[in-house]
Amino acid sequence: MSDLTLVLLAAGNSERFKVPVKKQWLRIGHDPLWFYVTNRIKSSLPDVTVILVAHADEIPFMTPLCDFSVVSGGATRQQSLKNALKEVKTPYVMVSDIARACVDPDLIVRLLEQKGSADTIVPALDVHDTVVYHNETITREHVKRIQTPQLSRSDVLRRALESDVEYTDESSAVVACGGTRRFVLGDEKAAKITHAGDTAALACLGAPANVVFTGNGFDVHPFEEGKPMVLGGVEIESPFGFKAHSDGDVAIHALIDALLGAACLGDIGMLFPDTDASYKNIDSKLLLERCVQKLHNFGFVILHADVTIIAQEPKIAPYKDSMRQTLASIMLIPASRVNVKATTTEHLGFIGRKEGLGVIATASVHYFDWKNG
Structure with a gap:
């Protein structure tokens, strides 16, 4: 039995997607995106326990289609993750977003190779353009683009999320409460779907079935x-x-x-x-x-x-x-x-x-x- 639980977050309202379809339900062949992405990552993690976090209204329509647990999300990404962590029984948890559709198996391997070396293991990409912050040019070598999935110690992540501060990723919460973070090389192909045009760059996503x-x-x-x-x-x-x-x-x-x-x-x-x-x-x-x-x-x-x-x-x-x-x-x-x-x-x-x-x-x-x- 794996010592790891995979948590996929899919409870958002897709407000910035600006398409009639919620991005979680874009079809890849016949599969909705939430199902496709979960199984894509799950295939790289033998015997892993999977928890999908979804909007409460959508759970009755999801559970007949899958063989993993689906729990109700919260008003924010962080609350949704806290709901999932209540169900996590393993010492480690890997968290990602359904919108991060094309996670490569090699990225999963890089995360697993560092498991236990820090409280949270995070894929990150360097920034190659000049960066200006509040009209001041800052050293771009000090700037990183943080991605998911992130691999964390379950107990540390639970403690980190007890704060009332809303964090945009798990590692920021872990570091803020005194935990350690290790970076691994991220993947440009693991871009996140936020706006409708973002799907064009994701080669792993096939067209919906024409039926x-x-x-x-x-x-x-x-x-x-x-x-x-x-x-x-x-x-x-x-x-x-x-x-x-x-x-x-x-x-x-x-x-x-x-x-x-x-x-x-x-x-x-x-x-x-x-x-x-x-x-x-x-x-x-x-x-x-x-x-x-x-x-x-x-x-x-x-x-x-x-x-x-x-x-x-x-x-x-x-x-x-x-x-x-x-x-x-x-x-x-x-x-x-x-x-x-x-x-x-x-x-x-x-x-x-x-x-x-x-x-x-x-x-x-x-x-x-x-x-x-």
């Missing part, structure tokens, strides 16, 4: 007298609406399930549980907006949607075009890629008895092509 995914959704709701009817985001003239926790928009609920199914992101109950009081009587258009945002954050682009409304009553034909326009605007795609159609059950079943209606939806998505914008 289309399709999902289906189905929902039914009984009618409720005296309640407004909203269907496909459009208010329908009717003496009854839908009995439901939200506004009961069956068409949008089925469409959300179709979108989540295409992206393999669970179902509407997982994203918006009816046990949550905040969704009581909520406008389902807001739920669809949040679903679309989730898909975009996780690296998907919506291609098309097809919605079939099964109703004996009311008449749907007068509202179909308005539904198309409304749904398309929320999904951020042209109305030409949204289809709404209606049919009846020829008076059979609960729909035929005018007790409620049902909707079947189909949607397709593909990966965001970050390689070509």
